Amino acid sequence: MIYGKLKALMQGLLTGDNVLPSDEDVLQSLVGSALLTVAMKAESLHLMTLSTTSNILRLSQGDYLIRHPESPALDDDLIDIDEELAPVVARVVVSMLSRDKGGIHMHAAERMILDYNAKTYEIIDQMQAEAAEAGIIDAGSMPSTEFTL
Numbered sequence: 001m002i003y004g005k006l007k008a009l010m011q012g013l014l015t016g017d018n019v020l021p022s023d024e025d026v027l028q029s030l031v032g033s034a035l036l037t038v039a040m041k042a043e044s045l046h047l048m049t050l051s052t053t054s055n056i057l058r059l060s061q062g063d064y065l066i067r068h069p070e071s072p073a074l075d076d077d078l079i080d081i082d083e084e085l086a087p088v089v090a091r092v093v094v095s096m097l098s099r100d101k102g103g104i105h106m107h108a109a110e111r112m113i114l115d116y117n118a119k120t121y122e123i124i125d126q127m128q129a130e131a132a133e134a135g136i137i138d139a140g141s142m143p144s145t146e147f148t149l
Helices: 003-013 024-041 083-097 102-133
Strands: 056-059 065-067
Touching: 003 024, 003 083, 024 056, 024 083, 024 102, 083 102
Parallel strands: none
Antiparallel strands: 056 065
């Protein structure tokens, strides 16, 4: 999802409640904060890496690391996280801006992260099993490639 679409989604989620900040720097800061929040909780395949030279945010499953997501600056910039997690970023931002529904938006974001993580763990387990079966890796270790989506 591009940043412009994310802004439209956030505006839609806030309909009848509040509005997005008119100051673009404030909005970009909120989106950056939300990206960090989601990256800390979600096992984002897009952010997973084995490279220790990346800007590392935290450890992930197995030998993988989660790199720091880059904040968007322009409306055409891609959101630096998995496509499925972009609506979660929107929910986290609107939870900070909402007058009446902040808890509802945060609860929805947390539920979406749990669902996403369950799918990610299945994918990683399947990749490990297939790589071990093919003799590429020892059972239980991860292949030494970086995820890119």
